[in-house]
Each structure stands twice: as C-alpha cells, then as structure tokens.
Amino acid sequence: MIFSKKLESIIIKNSSLLCIGLDPEIEKLPKHLLKENDPTFAFNKEIIDNTSDIVCAYKPNIAFYEAYGIKGLESLKKTIEYIQKKHPEIPIILDAKRADIANTSRMYARALFDYFGADAVTVYPYLGLDAIKPFLNYENKLTILIIKTSNPDSDVFQNLKVGNSNLPLYLTMAHEIKKWNFPNIGLFVGATYPEELRNVRKIFPSSYILTAGIGVQGAKTQKAIKAGVDPRGNNLICNNSREIIYADKSKHFAKKVRNKAKEIRNIINKYRYE
Amino acid sequence: MIFSKKLESIIIKNSSLLCIGLDPEIEKLPKHLLKENDPTFAFNKEIIDNTSDIVCAYKPNIAFYEAYGIKGLESLKKTIEYIQKKHPEIPIILDAKRADIANTSRMYARALFDYFGADAVTVYPYLGLDAIKPFLNYENKLTILIIKTSNPDSDVFQNLKVGNSNLPLYLTMAHEIKKWNFPNIGLFVGATYPEELRNVRKIFPSSYILTAGIGVQGAKTQKAIKAGVDPRGNNLICNNSREIIYADKSKHFAKKVRNKAKEIRNIINKYRYE
Numbered sequence: 001m002i003f004s005k006k007l008e009s010i011i012i013k014n015s016s017l018l019c020i021g022l023d024p025e026i027e028k029l030p031k032h033l034l035k036e037n038d039p040t041f042a043f044n045k046e047i048i049d050n051t052s053d054i055v056c057a058y059k060p061n062i063a064f065y066e067a068y069g070i071k072g073l074e075s076l077k078k079t080i081e082y083i084q085k086k087h088p089e090i091p092i093i094l095d096a097k098r099a100d101i102a103n104t105s106r107m108y109a110r111a112l113f114d115y116f117g118a119d120a121v122t123v124y125p126y127l128g129l130d131a132i133k134p135f136l137n138y139e140n141k142l143t144i145l146i147i148k149t150s151n152p153d154s155d156v157f158q159n160l161k162v163g164n165s166n167l168p169l170y171l172t173m174a175h176e177i178k179k180w181n182f183p184n185i186g187l188f189v190g191a192t193y194p195e196e197l198r199n200v201r202k203i204f205p206s207s208y209i210l211t212a213g214i215g216v217q218g219a220k221t222q223k224a225i226k227a228g229v230d231p232r233g234n235n236l237i238c239n240n241s242r243e244i245i246y247a248d249k250s251k252h253f254a255k256k257v258r259n260k261a262k263e264i265r266n267i268i269n270k271y272r273y274e
Numbered sequence: 275m276i277f278s279k280k281l282e283s284i285i286i287k288n289s290s291l292l293c294i295g296l297d298p299e300i301e302k303l304p305k306h307l308l309k310e311n312d313p314t315f316a317f318n319k320e321i322i323d324n325t326s327d328i329v330c331a332y333k334p335n336i337a338f339y340e341a342y343g344i345k346g347l348e349s350l351k352k353t354i355e356y357i358q359k360k361h362p363e364i365p366i367i368l369d370a371k372r373a374d375i376a377n378t379s380r381m382y383a384r385a386l387f388d389y390f391g392a393d394a395v396t397v398y399p400y401l402g403l404d405a406i407k408p409f410l411n412y413e414n415k416l417t418i419l420i421i422k423t424s425n426p427d428s429d430v431f432q433n434l435k436v437g438n439s440n441l442p443l444y445l446t447m448a449h450e451i452k453k454w455n456f457p458n459i460g461l462f463v464g465a466t467y468p469e470e471l472r473n474v475r476k477i478f479p480s481s482y483i484l485t486a487g488i489g490v491q492g493a494k495t496q497k498a499i500k501a502g503v504d505p506r507g508n509n510l511i512c513n514n515s516r517e518i519i520y521a522d523k524s525k526h527f528a529k530k531v532r533n534k535a536k537e538i539r540n541i542i543n544k545y546r547y548e
Binding site for chain 2: 070097111131150152156169
C-alpha cells in the first residue's frame with residue numbers, strides 16, 4: 001500500500017503520532033530474555049505486542065542490528081516480518097541513513113525496500129538529486145531526507161550560512177529539495193532544534209516530517225511538537241526510543257513500556273492541537 | 275597492526291596505489307560462476323587470487339552485499355576473512371558511508387571494525403566531530419571522511435559558498451576537520467573533481483586520500499593523480515571497481531582482470547611521480 005495512506009489510517013486509528021524506535025542493545029535487555037533463542041527479537045516482539053494500538057509507526061535503526069553481524073540482521077528481518085504479519089497496518093521506517101552515488105544507492109534501495117521490506121527509509125541528501133533518485137523511484141515508499149540531525153555538534157556544518165541567500169545549509173537544502181518536487185519525500189529534523197523544525201515545516205507545510213528525541217520532558221517536547229506539526233496538528237512522526245524501550249528491566253518490563261508509550265503518546269496529543 | 279604501517283608496506287611491496295573495489299552484482303558475474311555455492315565469494319576469490327601482488331588495498335562497498343540480504347553479507351564476511359587469512363598484508367577498506375549520532379555511530383563502528391574486521395571505513399562528516407568520535411576511537415584503524423563525492427550532482431550542496439570565507443562547503447569542511455587533529459583520519463575526494471582533490475591535498479599534505487574513478491582513460495586519470503598524490507607521489511589510494519572486475523565475462527575472466535589491474539596500476543605509477 002502507498003505509504004501516505006498507510007500512515008494516515010494508523011494515525012487516526014491509534015490516535016497517535018508516536019513512533020517507537022526499536023534500537024535494542026543486548027547489554028541493556030531485561031536479563032530474563034537472554035535465555036531466549038533470539039533475545040533481540042523476543043524483546044522487540046514484547047514491545048510490539050504491547051504497543052501496537054498506541055503507535056503510528058515502528059522505526060528500527062539498522063545500526064543496532066548490524067553491530068551484532070549476521071545474527072543481528074536476522075533479528076531485524078524477523079522483527080519486520082513479525083510486524084508485517086501481525087500488524088500490517090503499521091508502517092515500518094528503517095532508519096539506515098544511507099547515501100552513495102546512484103549506482104550504489106540503487107543497491108541500498110534494494111536492500112532496504114526489497115529485501116528488508118521497509119515502508120520508509122532515511123537517507124542523506126548531501127550528494128544531490130541524482131544519488132537520491134534510486135530511492136525515490138520506489139513510488140509507494142517514503143524516502144525521508146535528513147535535513148538537521150539532533151546531536152550537539154550538528155550546527156558546525158549544518159548551520160553554516162551558505163550561498164547568495166546566506167541561509168543556513170540545512171535550510172538551503174530544504175529549499176532545494178522542495179524544488180525536486182517529489183510527492184514521496186519526507187524530511188528529518190531533530191527535536192532538539194525546534195527553531196529548525198519550524199523553518200522546515202514552513203517550507204513543507206504538508207509533508208511528513210520525522211523527528212526524534214520527543215519524550216516526557218514537557219517543555220522541550222511542547223516546543224518541538226508545536227514547531228513541527230502541520231497546520232492541522234498532524235504529519236509529524238515523533239520518535240522515541242530509549243525512554244520507552246528501556247522503561248524497565250524486570251520480567252514485567254512490557255507493562256512499563258506500554259505505560260511509558262501511552263504517556264508520551266498522550267503528551268504529544270496534548271500539544272499537537274495547541 | 276596500525277593501518278598506516280600496513281598500507282605503507284604494501285604500497286612499497288606491490289609498487290602500487292591501486293585499490294580494487296569489490297562490488298559484485300550477481301547479474302553481472304561470469305555465467306559459469308552461478309553454479310557455485312556462493313557465486314559472489316567465488317568471484318571475489320578469483321579477483322583476489324589474481325591481483326594480490328598488484329594492489330595496495332581492497333575496497334568492498336557494503337551496499338553490493340546488503341542488496342542480497344543476509345546471504346550477501348555472508349559473502350562479504352567470507353571475502354574479508356579470505357583476504358585476512360591469505361593476504362594479511364593487504365588492508366581492507368569497507369566502504370559503508372555511515373553517519374549517525376554518537377550513540378548510534380558506536381554501533382556502526384562495532385559492525386564495521388569489530389564484526390566485519392575492516393582496517394578502514396568511509397564515513398560522512400556532516401554531523402560534526404561528536405558523531406565521528408566512536409569511529410576515531412579505534413586508533414589503529416583509518417576513518418576516511420567523505421569530503422567530495424564523484425557524482426554529477428555533488429556540486430549542488432558540496433560546492434555551496436560558505437559565509438565569510440566564501441570557500442565552498444567541501445573545503446570549509448576540510449579546514450574544520452584539519453582542526454580536529456586526529457592522526458587516524460583519511461579523506462575521500464572523487465577523481466572526477468581534480469581541482470577539489472588538489473585543494474584538499476593542500477590542506478592535508480601527508481594524510482591518506484582515497485579517490486575513486488581512476489581508470490585507463492589517460493587525461494582524466496593523469497589530472498586526478500597529479501592533483502591527489504602527496505609531495506612524494508604517495509598516499510593517494512586510487513580505487514577502480516567496474517573497469518577491472520568486469521573486464522571480461524568468460525571462464526578465463528581472471529586473467530583479463532589481472533591484466534586490466536596491472537595496466538591501471540602502471541598508469542598510476544607513470545603519473546604519480548610526474
């Protein structure tokens with residue numbers, strides 16, 4: 001199904017803009033799961049089973065699977081297949097942050113869309129349009145271009161003033177990407193930079209924007225949500241990973257995960273229409 | 275062994291700056307290999323067996339393995355293990371072009387250095403130093419920062435003029451990276467942009483620079499080599515992939531691969547001291 005239809009439906013059904021980042025680290029899992037055949041999958045499964053009515057998407061970051069090699073990537077494949085089978089209504093954003101020249105991007109697109117079966121992927125736009133096209137050619141999928149990252153040092157390059165306009169790089173990129181005029185482009189802006197989020201939203205009034213770092217911390221979350229939602233209080237995919245998935249480490253961790261996910265979902269809903 | 279020692283030795287031993295890009299596509303392999311249990315590995319093995327005395331490095335691009343999923347990544351792992359066992363003197367550059375915030379970069383570094391066993395990796399510097407540090411913490415490995423890509427659209431963002439200095443973005447990045455002052459940083463500049471290669475070499479007179487697109491086409495290769503080598507005609511790692519690995523598709527393809535590799539190695543040697 002075309003990505004936008006899928007996301008639109010689930011946002012309404014679950015009354016949610018919350019995306020859960022499935023970024024498992026074996027060292028941080030509840031101890032009782034380590035005796036499972038595939039602790040990573042067992043962990044993800046518990047989270048999915050207990051949050052599928054609260055989220056609008058799941059976002060595994062592929063680095064957390066690659067770190068464990070082939071075994072880790074098998075856990076990722078199993079996790080995605082599980083979501084597709086049990087909850088085909090929930091889109092899967094595979095956070096891979098890939099970027100290469102066109103001939104190579106074509107192979108990354110195959111890996112992420114065809115092999116892993118992602119509904120959406122994250123990609124850097126620094127190489128320009130020719131390098132992004134192999135992703136955009138998947139018309140039913142969403143390609144999320146990373147405009148502004150959430151880390152402390154992201155200003156060093158991303159906010160350099162550039163070109164004749166003297167606008168910061170991230171904003172110059174947003175304007176250029178707008179001109180590419182593809183309907184299946186989304187944007188990523190870290191929630192730690194609400195001003196940047198607001199500026200990118202102005203340029204893309206109705207596109208999907210993915211943001212990360214949305215949590216229970218009220219003031220920060222309020223700012224980011226208000227800056228990032230579209231005029232209808234919608235189309236901002238709000239990712240939280242660690243605060244939710246590591247909410248507890250006991251045998252009953254899934255209950256705490258569910259409660260934390262609900263709490264954050266509700267906080268987002270409180271601010272999105274403000 | 276520390277990367278620089280390893281590369282220094284093999285450059286002298288094989289009298290070569292040629293790096294072969296191991297970027298196999300099943301659709302393009304010699305037909306007789308398709309009956310092999312692992313055609314991708316069989317292809318790589320033939321290339322390695324016939325060029326190990328001609329190259330200074332091998333550079334698999336991970337996208338060409340990811341595209342075939344778990345099976346493809348198993349071929350990559352086997353290829354790297356084969357090089358490490360049969361030719362431990364040849365460094366392996368894993369071209370992965372990764373980049374994420376520090377907490378995630380740490381997982382990518384684990385995957386590329388610890389799990390796959392790369393001697394060097396390629397990484398985007400757009401997130402700033404904090405995101406690169408997890409790679410740089412591997413002191414014996416080389417982290418190659420991508421400054422200027424080889425594709426036609428790379429100018430669109432990478433050559434934007436920046437603020438007060440009025441220098442293009444790629445050069446502004448090079449100056450900033452220079453300040454980071456890590457001994458285990460290398461740079462990547464595409465051979466299609468010899469002027470950019472010369473400018474980056476000026477800033478990093480003795481660092482390793484990886485370049486791609488070096489081939490038999492004389493004038494273009496001459497320009498890039500002369501622009502990229504250090505003052506001693508050294509320390510430019512010259513990658514070629516398709517021209518060498520797909521030199522022939524017959525049963526005897528490996529002989530043609532060897533000849534093509536030798537030809538390009540010799541062209542590079544002709545120009546590097548000019």
